[in-house]
Amino acid sequence: xxxxxxxxxxxxxxxxxxxxxxxxxxxxxxxxxxxxxxxxxxxxxxxxxxxxxxxxxxxxxxxxxxxxxxxxxxxxxxxxxxxxxxxxxxxxxxxxxxxxxxxxxxxxxxxxxxxxxxxxxxxxxxxxxxxxxxxxxxxxxxxxxxxxxxxxxxxxxxxxxxxxxxxxxxxxxxxxxxxxxxxxxxxxxxxxxxxxxxxxxxxxxxxxxxxxxxxxxxxxxxxxxxxxxxxxxxxxxxxxxxxxxxxxxxxxxxxxxxxxxxxxxxxxxxxxxxxxxxxxxxxxxxxxxxxxxxxxxxxxxxxxxxxxxxxxxxxxxxxxxxxxxxxxxxxxxxxxxxxxxxxxxxxxxxxxxxxxxxxxxxxxxxxxxxxxxxxxxxxxxxxxxxxxxxxxxxxxxxxxxxxxxxxxxxxxxxxxxxxxxxxxxxxxxxxxxxxxxxxx
Numbered sequence: 001x002x003x004x005x006x007x008x009x010x011x012x013x014x015x016x017x018x019x020x021x022x023x024x025x026x027x028x029x030x031x032x033x034x035x036x037x038x039x040x041x042x043x044x045x046x047x048x049x050x051x052x053x054x055x056x057x058x059x060x061x062x063x064x065x066x067x068x069x070x071x072x073x074x075x076x077x078x079x080x081x082x083x084x085x086x087x088x089x090x091x092x093x094x095x096x097x098x099x100x101x102x103x104x105x106x107x108x109x110x111x112x113x114x115x116x117x118x119x120x121x122x123x124x125x126x127x128x129x130x131x132x133x134x135x136x137x138x139x140x141x142x143x144x145x146x147x148x149x150x151x152x153x154x155x156x157x158x159x160x161x162x163x164x165x166x167x168x169x170x171x172x173x174x175x176x177x178x179x180x181x182x183x184x185x186x187x188x189x190x191x192x193x194x195x196x197x198x199x200x201x202x203x204x205x206x207x208x209x210x211x212x213x214x215x216x217x218x219x220x221x222x223x224x225x226x227x228x229x230x231x232x233x234x235x236x237x238x239x240x241x242x243x244x245x246x247x248x249x250x251x252x253x254x255x256x257x258x259x260x261x262x263x264x265x266x267x268x269x270x271x272x273x274x275x276x277x278x279x280x281x282x283x284x285x286x287x288x289x290x291x292x293x294x295x296x297x298x299x300x301x302x303x304x305x306x307x308x309x310x311x312x313x314x315x316x317x318x319x320x321x322x323x324x325x326x327x328x329x330x331x332x333x334x335x336x337x338x339x340x341x342x343x344x345x346x347x348x349x350x351x352x353x354x355x356x357x358x359x360x361x362x363x364x365x366x367x368x369x370x371x372x373x374x375x376x377x378x379x380x381x382x383x384x385x386x387x388x389x390x391x392x393x394x395x396x397x398x399x400x401x402x403x404x405x406x407x408x409x410x411x412x413x414x415x416x417x418x419x420x421x422x423x424x425x426x427x428x429x430x431x432x433x434x435x436x437x438x439x440x
Contacts, residue, residue, distance in 0.1 A: 007058035011134035018158025024072030239288035250346030325372035343392035379405035
């Protein structure tokens with residue numbers, strides 16, 4: 001297997017802030033176990049073929065030692081970035097202190113990264129690839145320099161960024177790609193724990209055991225939850241819908257399941273899996289008794305995609321400049337509907353949200369890619385209809401938020417649509433009658 005000599009530069013404040021906005025629980029896990037995703041990122045081919053991997057020559061994280069954010073899981077507390085310093089240090093990452101030097105709390109990490117990358121370009125080791133973990137489009141000129149020097153580049157952007165910034169990178173990863181790197185590995189694959197050093201490729205390391213969630217948060221409510229799940233499981237004449245049961249339990253026990261994130265399990269399905277149900281089987285949408293119930297029919301194979309007329313010219317421009325998925329009106333209607341349905345479940349993890357809504361749309365007869373669902377989830381959040389908000393947004397609110405997000409990204413990309421173009425986009429998304437469209 002060939003190995004690319006690579007250098008990783010992490011703008012921690014930008015990187016972690018984007019993760020927190022997407023999925024706070026997953027963000028905390030990722031920041032506390034950097035060895036896992038850094039190791040798996042090294043093993044990933046990065047588009048260079050199955051026999052290519054990375055060999056990290058430089059691992060560097062730029063962090064404001066006094067930086068902090070409101071704690072996403074403990075209201076009223078501050079989460080200091082320095083909390084994560086030992087995790088990166090133990091993973092073999094050099095942590096570079098970048099304290100705030102201006103009144104606006106600018107920490108200077110970006111200029112430090114630029115200086116270090118330019119210095120590395122002159123190094124005799126000859127780095128084949130530079131990996132930048134930052135959504136800051138100010139690095140665009142740096143990518144142009146690296147491309148001119150015939151070096152590969154990989155961007156890890158955990159927040160909204162410019163189209164030009166993405167276009168210059170040989171490989172682009174978003175927050176979902178990182179969360180996927182943190183997903184449980186097959187049993188035979190050893191995974192470094194939070195305190196393990198990132199191994200050199202071909203080396204060996206001791207696997208770390210991940211903590212297992214349990215119902216210790218609220219024993220009384222947990223027993224009530226188990227009783228409801230068992231009752232439905234035993235009395236149902238067919239497979240039990242995870243979505244419907246989650247919605248009903250959340251309506252009855254809302255405060256405790258929200259506060260404990262389904263009793264420490266992180267999602268409704270994982271909580272159900274902790275209940276001792278005999279002969280239970282699971283799919284993405286149902287659970288059922290192996291012998292007493294008839295397994296739900298698998299979703300029919302998707303028919304060949306119908307030949308659709310081309311998108312209107314105005315909509316096409318938004319797709320080009322704001323990266324909006326090329327979906328028809330009927331698909332957008334279903335996208336907003338299933339996102340609102342997921343929000344009503346009272347739980348949110350980005351990985352599950354994108355998979356569940358994709359599968360649910362398929363169950364409704366509409367094929368929408370997971371990437372398109374991720375775009376809509378981000379758009380809903382950026383436009384003010386966060387799926388983990390309380391009360392959860394309805395389909396109309398999700399549609400309005402995605403519309404606002406697309407318009408904002410178009411303007412940031414330098415496209416200033418006319419009032420007619422904005423109205424056409426609103427009508428295409430089915431949001432035309434939901435909110436007034438700003439004038440020029």
